[in-house]
Amino acid sequence: MTKITQNHKPIILVTNDDSYSAGGIRKLIALMRPLGKVVVVASEFPMSGMGHAITIKTPLRLKKVAEETDYEEYICNGTPVDCIKLGSQVVLKRKPDLVVSGINHGSNASINVIYSGTMAAVLEACIDGIPAIGFSLLEYSHDANFDHVDQYVTKIAQKVIADGLPEGVCLNVNIPAVSDEPIKGIQVCRQAHARWVEEFDSRQDPRGGDYHWLTGRFENDDKGEETDQFALEHNYVSIVPVHYDLTAHQAIAEVKSWKL
Numbered sequence: 254m255t256k257i258t259q260n261h262k263p264i265i266l267v268t269n270d271d272s273y274s275a276g277g278i279r280k281l282i283a284l285m286r287p288l289g290k291v292v293v294v295a296s297e298f299p300m301s302g303m304g305h306a307i308t309i310k311t312p313l314r315l316k317k318v319a320e321e322t323d324y325e326e327y328i329c330n331g332t333p334v335d336c337i338k339l340g341s342q343v344v345l346k347r348k349p350d351l352v353v354s355g356i357n358h359g360s361n362a363s364i365n366v367i368y369s370g371t372m373a374a375v376l377e378a379c380i381d382g383i384p385a386i387g388f389s390l391l392e393y394s395h396d397a398n399f400d401h402v403d404q405y406v407t408k409i410a411q412k413v414i415a416d417g418l419p420e421g422v423c424l425n426v427n428i429p430a431v432s433d434e435p436i437k438g439i440q441v442c443r444q445a446h447a448r449w450v451e452e453f454d455s456r457q458d459p460r461g462g463d464y465h466w467l468t469g470r471f472e473n474d475d476k477g478e479e480t481d482q483f484a485l486e487h488n489y490v491s492i493v494p495v496h497y498d499l500t501a502h503q504a505i506a507e508v509k510s511w512k513l
Contacts, residue, residue, distance in 0.1 A: 263289035263350035270370030277356035294340035333374035352378035355388035379423040445480035447473035
């Protein structure tokens with residue numbers, strides 16, 4: 254990565270999955286603007302849980318809503334992954350130096366990374382060879398308090414701008430919610446082996462038709478002390494290096510032994 258110098262400002266592409274008006278992305282924009290030229294491409298409506306969805310059946314549209322020195326902001330009718338594709342290929346017409354996504358209202362630790370629109374945007378950037386970081390806060394409220402995140406978001410972003418990331422790797426960063434105790438620091442972790450146990454709240458509408466609301470509970474059976482869940486439960490910021498290669502390398506030899 255090119256370092257920040259007086260003659261060069263890194264181009265930082267910002268997105269999220271909670272919509273352009275969410276408190277988390279407004280905080281992230283404010284923290285990124287001192288670090289470089291910021292271009293925001295964010296969804297018009299909340300896109301939580303969209304994962305790596307892309308739009309292929311309807312036209313994608315961009316609307317510029319702000320332009321200042323070293324700052325542009327666009328609203329998109331697509332998904333977070335659409336926003337990365339459009340931001341890089343249509344708005345910038347080049348790869349940005351850094352992609353940051355978030356700050357998500359709610360955890361993206363453990364298995365949540367699979368469902369997350371926030372992290373899908375990060376993985377899309379990673380696929381394209383762009384250093385990328387997803388930031389999430391363990392607070393789901395629309396009015397979540399982001400006052401304590403500044404030093405962690407800024408420090409991690411500055412490090413990646415200065416030194417880049419290993420090829421094919423992006424970062425999933427989760428930050429504890431505000432509490433009476435200060436955050437203890439940062440821990441680099443692995444993803445906890447946890448899951449959502451899903452249930453459906455099934456009802457009938459006034460015309461007798463059935464409909465269903467997805468509900469569920471989060472279960473973490475991973476007792477490891479090196480996981481993101483453990484770090485967050487003990488009031489540390491967690492960083493999990495993530496890659497998009499889903500190959501189960503440890504299983505290749507066993508499957509080969511089947512002699513199909």
